[in-house]
Amino acid sequence: MGRRSDHSRAELEELILSTGSTLIAETGLAGFSAREVARRIGYSIGTIHNVFGTADRLVAAINTRSFKDWAASLRERLNAVGPDGDRIAALVDGYFGFAREHPHLWTAIFDHRLPPDGGLTEADETGRALLTRIVVEEIARAVGCEVDDEVAALSRSLIATVHGHCSFAISGAWALMGEAAPEAAALARVREALSAWDVCLTQS
């Protein structure tokens, strides 16, 4: 158990974030409370408010941390397949993989709504943009194009495509519909879109 004097502000921030992340991973967003995080680290709720502001801001920071971990695990999978492997399959697998390994953390990312007056910080936005950037680079590579607005728009749309399949898988909606292979379906849709978009490869 720590006490105020034991930690620098940066250490305290890390302690709150990692403890909060563990709590959401255990109980889901519904079971999260800043008070329980305070109890687990042996500080008062006031300390958490001092460091993160509202509980909503703390959840946003935890979700940003999840995004960063997700991006790191995606990067690892891509490194594992190498430049000549099936990088698109690795991308889809990486999207599903994080959700399957950390269903509560993944669900919290999409279930949490910030209040209208409490937008994301610049650090949140930078941390969350990592995942999209990895996808944009891979899609540009797959269709043989430079990264431009069109490739970025296609990439966002493919993220949404895979997200829809993954979200039905995690929520159990697929199981209700009798679907056994959501990830294979997502990959098939992505490949169809990439075939249709092979404009730069065919021009070169």
Added chain:
Amino acid sequence: MGRRSDHSRAELEELILSTGSTLIAETGLAGFSAREVARRIGYSIGTIHNVFGTADRLVAAINTRSFKDWAASLRERLNAVGPDGDRIAALVDGYFGFAREHPHLWTAIFDHRLPPDGGLTEADETGRALLTRIVVEEIARAVGCEVDDEVAALSRSLIATVHGHCSFAISGAWALMGEAAPEAAALARVREALSAWDVCLTQS
């Protein structure tokens, strides 16, 4: 304000469902309580438990009602474009349309998780299957195939594709990513998949 003797059980069921639906549409799932529904209709909370069981079962029944309304509005749009119109565009528009017109009801469908021991009733499942059935019929028509397992699997995957785009649109994730036209992107992805799947049309 009604009282016990004013309503038959069927009338009471309808009154609870419509009042509950209005409450979720106003406040979202987070602001929903069976007690507030009881207050609004002038019955005790015990009456609601008698008719629907737990609050979770009431929410499931309200969500089934939303599914039915959604299917009806989709059917209307399809009827409005007629057999020779752009029925695929009407389908995507109908998916987005319900979500845009009733964001809280739409979000409640996907945010609500039933407890492990409290599955859907058969009436819930029948009511919810209507929407999927409409999509399966339209996709079979678009690719010129009979309805079979493959067409059903493709249809579920296209629902997931559109769902992913719609869910980013409703949650505001698209806006954060700078995407202005999620519905057009969803439609483009669906058309690419249908072109790739035109097997029955080309065989006939």
